[in-house]
Amino acid sequence: MQTFKIFKKKLKKMEYNFREIEQKWQKFWKENKTYKVEIDENLPKFYVLDMFPYPSGAGLHVGHPLGYIASDIYSRYKRLNGFNVLHPMGYDAFGLPAEQYAIQTGQHPAVTTENNIKRYREQLDKIGFSYDWDREVRTCEPSYYKWTQWAFLQMFKHWYNKTSDKAEPIEKLIEIFAKEGNKSVNAACNETSAFTAEDWKGFSEKQKEEILLNYRLAYLADTMVNWCPALGTVLANDEVVNGLSERGGHPVVQKEMKQWSLRISAYAQRLLDDMENLEWSDSLKEIQRNWIGRSQGAEMLFKIKNSDVVLEIFTTRPDTTFGVSFMVLAPESAYVQQITTVECKQAVENYLEETKKRSERDRMADVKKVSGEFTGAYAINPFTNAEIPVYVADYVLAGYGTGAIMAVPGHDSRDFRFARHFELPIPQVVVEKGKEPSDTSSWDDSFDAKEGFMVNSGFLNGMDVKDAIAAAIGEIEKKGIGKRKINFRLRDAIFSRQRYWGEPFPLYFKDGIPYPINENELPLELPEVDKFLPTEDGQPPLGRAENWKTKDGYSYELSTMPGFAGSSAYYYRYMDPKNDKALVSKQANEYWRNVDLYIGGTEHATGHLVYSRYWNKFLYDMGLVCEKEPFKKLINQGMIQGRSNFVYRINGTGKYVSLEQKDNYECSAIHVDLNIVSNDILDLDAFKKLTGNEKAEFILNENGEYKCGWEVEKMSKSKYNVVNPDDIVEQYGADTLRMYEMFLGPLEQSKPWDTNGIDGVFKFFRKTWRLFYDQDGNLLVNNNVAEKAELKILHKTIKKISRDIEQFSFNTSVSAFMICVNELGDLKCNKREILEPFLIILSPFAPHITEELWAALGNKESIVKSKFPEFKEEFVTESSFEYPVSFNGKMRFKIEMPLDMPKDEMEKMVISDERSVKWLEGKAPKKVIVVPGKIVNIVV
RNA sequence: GCCUUGGUGGCGGAAUUGGUAGACGCGCAGGACUUAAAAUCCUGUGACCAUUAUGGUCGUGCCGGUUCGAUCCCGGCCCGAGGUACCA
Incomplete structure (x- = not known):
């Protein structure tokens, strides 16, 4: 690989030898068990958890560690701030892929799983995480699943x-x-x-x-x-x-x-209620709320004519009962057998047979297609006493409510379609405010009204929907034909x-x-x-x-x-992983309690995060654990997408045309391995070698280069856009990888991975290194007293970094570090008083280089054990501010004024400034807005 | 369809959520150093119009509104991403 050659050359002369440094400190941490954590009643606890991975055969790509890096930074930050941090890792090791692989190859899933875990561990170790590996769990180990079974x-x-x-x-x-x-x-x-x-x-x-x-x-x-x-x-x-x-x-x-x-x-309501106090994103809470699917309404009984059978249905709209013109049963409903008449038996049987054959997917694919069969039975509308036909149709689901519905075709689009298809009456019972009832035969669709007033509805007439629902339920309960009822979509697992x-x-x-x-x-x-x-x-x-x-x-x-069995209580096992007497000891549980920060993908919103909350509540009911909820704060890291490169082959030839000219030819875009592309420029020789096509021809651009196209896609092997963290660590080091992953953008947003930008971060570390060492490797750091300007840079950065970390805005911290190093470099600052605290605030992001420089400064203990420097306001307070002066909201010039200057004096100073003359055009200002410390705006 | 998001330079993204739009980085262009390359450093880099410098106009998906002032608030639309989908 071309890039690698260049790199080797670089290394010879380079002062910052990340490879040596990173290996050295990873070894040191391991040997000294730097990240080992025990209960310490004198320290406040903090529990930071990553969603543990399923160890797949493909290993980690660069997207996987994103969340791990973020949580690692947070853990280290919390540690520096005096917390006893529990930060464990393990493996969700049971699962289908290993078994499918076993079926194909005969290899025991335990063996492949073990191998995959080894690979994962190697990859994780290279990134320099602060996990306490003594607490590792694997769900497939008997000592672990004992507690799942228990x-x-x-x-x-x-x-x-x-x-x-x-x-x-x-x-x-x-x-x-x-x-x-x-x-x-x-x-x-x-x-x-x-x-x-x-x-x-x-x-x-x-x-x-x-x-x-x-x-x-x-x-x-x-x-x-x-x-x-x-x-x-x-x-x-x-x-x-x-x-x-x-x-x-x-x-x-x-x-x-x-x-x-x-x-x-059984836990649906509690799962809903207890979510309120969780610090989860609104969107995640909403997904879970929808999944639990609470709906409020009534259960109601409909008698079948000439039969003892009574249909029990669930509705959220008892107010529309006067508009019920037929009823529908789910094909699987037991009622079907009970009420189908002899004449209709055969047709119904046929229909049931037909629906049984359809897969879920088929059924979902043609939602719009109406199908159903008349059972021959009639029900009695309890409000109107009308006889209404009962159908069986697969748009009614057996699993929800009672598997039977009252159909209100005027105000439900599915019922409407069904009624049109089978030519059933469509009564209108709700009218939009300010409108008149109309002939439903002219309607294109139902009026699915959540608001409006009632018509054709006996005692409900004239009421608005909300009151009518209450009144209808009152009447139903009075008549003894039903009761208020809350239904959940959430099924038993x-x-x-x-x-x-x-x-x-x-x-x-x-x-x-x-x-x-x-x-x-x-x-x-x-x-x-x-x-x-x-x-x-x-x-x-x-x-x-x-x-x-x-x-x-x-x-x-x-x-x-x-x-999901093994992942539903693993966070408790980490608290006390070796305990063979209990899932978790009372002491460990009462100290660690629950997860303070949980980071993982949003794909677990309806699975793992529901099951483990349920599991936790059950353990809570048993009095075994002390918290109602397992995960206090949860952050979903965004997906890292791939950035694919393309070459354009002219159709029917072996000729490839550069991006600029591709539209002049009939050509097809072909994925090209991003390892042979640098800044979208294709390495032609490598391309020939890789494709085995030595005779490939190229139409180059005016710079004599072949420029590739690109697109953001999912990271996958078939698209040749997978980036392996090992390769990045090999070329740039773990600290650069960690920092660059954070620099890409906001943690929770998905964004494409583009290795091209990584040089900026790498340069940052070299610049950092040069604050400590000269070109010949002499330590430059001195004990001179820091200047005001230097202290200001430091404290400005301290403030920014703690703020950013607390808000999980890691991308902006990286910028702040860069600015800090640039400014210190400009001042040629090599002072211990500045650099030592700087190393500490950088260490959560870049643990290796900071550990190395920290030791170089003569510190005997790991930087992990140091204390986050205290921000001192006095170093950053200013006595004056360079005010932007706007005219009608447009900034025109800046003027420096003391921060404690009275408003009217500021106004005078601005107006009398010679640069104002031009904008005032000889007129007196209509209004002057002075916001101290912010802006001056003049309205002309 | 419904819910949740997001839309800012060539690219990733900043903007302390009503107060200097484009921080930081990549890329690109030019320059310094060098026999040369790499590395490093310096300068420029939203668009457009002028220009010796200076300067001006437009500009945060689109249209409108509130405000002295809007990327940020309000109303309406367009597009992308994710979730969910006969849930009665």
Whole structure:
């Protein structure tokens, strides 16, 4: 590589030998355990956490460490400010890619995972992070997943009491059942028929267990699940993106299966409420709010004509009940079988068959297409007593509400489309303020009105929507045909995966009933299998394990836990990683409490960040942890995009044309490896060599160069735009990498990576070095007393840097450092009094070079143990200010005036300035605005 | 469609959120040093019009408003990114 050759030459003469320095200090930190952290009751704690990575085979690219660098800077800054900082790292090591790879190659996922982790660690180590590696966790290790299994068992052994609004031990529930049956129990549970204490006592063990299973927070039940045939497993809602699996992009279908689920929906309201006080971005909170999806409305009963069946529906708009002209059931709804008439049976069966075949993606693809079938049954509108037809249609979802709706075609666009298609009446019941009711047959779409007043609605007529909703609910409750109800979109989390590489469930089956294994038998280790595929009879891979049974011969559960299991409480494990008696000791938990700063990608908004909040709340209910929320402050780092380069090949030839002239030819843009392009100029020889096309011809630009085009795209191998941090560290050093990643732009914004700008940061370090050493390597630093100007530069920078770090504005700190070094260089300042504090404030960003220079100044202890310099206002206060003088808001000239000058004197001084004459044009100013310390504006 | 964001030089981005628009860096152009290259240093660099210097006009996606003053606040539109999508 050309650039590398140049670099080698550079190094010979270069004073700042980053390579030697960085290796030296990384070794020093490791040997001295500089970043080891222990509980210290005398110091305030601060917990800084990165979302731990899944160790993929591809290794890290330059985008991954962005958040790690930011959190590392923050950790170091907090340490310098006297905090005891917990800053750990580990690996989310269970997961699908390793297993898919295992299926293809036969290589055990534990082996590939171990290798990948090694690679990750090497890459991380090169960047100089201040992690306490003694606290590392790996989710795939038995000593770690013991606690994942343990937490699951606790969920199995608890139920959710809606009255106390928390999880309680299942024993307590059994006591209640024995005393008074289940009548008074207000639990989050699956549908369970009522029983008395007498009934309970008469039930067999199996019956009792079956009933209890409906109440457990971790329960086994027939559920509609996302089944991914290609992966051979079910997936949680957040693992399905646009009807395809998040990993691999395979189609997903809906299927009813017996699956383990976590009753996360019981926590929906608390997940919503407790978010209020979190320091998360509004957008992230909003994503989570939408995902939880609270809606307020009513549950209502509709009688079926000539039948005992009563349809229960959920609506947010009970005010529009007078506008209901038909009803719709989800295809999966149990009501369908109950009410379909003999005449319609065949047609309905056909329809159900048809919808079953469609995948989620198909269903989502043609949302606009109307389909459905009449069941032959009629319901009675409880407000109008009208007979209305009941349909089955797949636009109604089984999983939401009750799987049945009252259709209000006048005011809901889906119902409207359906009504038009099946020629059903469309009554208008809401009118926009200031308008008259109109003939709905002339409408193009429904009026989905959240505001307006009621018409054709009996006792609701004339009310506005808000009042009408309240009045309608009042009437519904009075009539006893329904009640106020809050619904959530958030589903219980499907917790089983029919896969190998995950945590085994600590359960066995006896007589078809799941029983927990003894807690002292944890962890239940993942057994060996001959292949990582399902068994011949369709059992999950664990079905292949030989003698995978309890000592009494009972079979274990064959599914494993999903990816989010291991990541839901890892932040507690870091507090006390070696503890084999508890997830986390009371002492460690009460000291570290929760994560003060969490940095990671926004892609976890609906998965990890919901699950771990739920998991935490459950542990909180059990009294095991002391904080309601796990992550106090959260920052989403932006994505680093790739910057791809292109060459333009003239179609049908081996000729390439430079960017400037490409429009004169018919040509195709082809990705070119950015390693052979420098500042968009192509290295022609390297290109010939790389493509193996020695005869390639080029049409060059007027400078005799080949200029490439560029575009911002996702960083990916296929686009030849992946930049590896190792290469950057090799060429420029870790400090430059760290600093440049921060310099790219605001942390939370996504931005393209362009290595071209990195020279500026590299130059900055060389300039810094030259403040300490002359060209011959002599230390220049002296003990002379600092001048006012020098102190001003220093303190201005101290102030700016602490402010920026506290606001996570790291890009502007880098500028501030550059300005500081430029100014100190101009003053030829080599004074210890200035440079020592300067090193400290720079050290969070560039730990290696600062450590080296710090030692060179004769300091015996690591700079990590020093104290952040105190900002002193006195050094930066000015007695005068150079005021910009504007006329009608446009700046015309500047004038220096004392800051304590009275306003009227300033005014006089400005007006009498000779430069004002021109702008006043002989007129007297209409108005003069004087803002002390800011500006003078004259209105002419 | 809905929600959340963002739109500033050739490029990444500043502007202490109502007070000098374009800090800092890259790139580019010119110069110094050098046998030469690299490195380093200096100067210039939003557009346009004038010009010996000086100077002027326009300019933060577009259109309007509030204000002495708007990148920042308000109303309307256009474009990009992310999330979500039959949620009743």
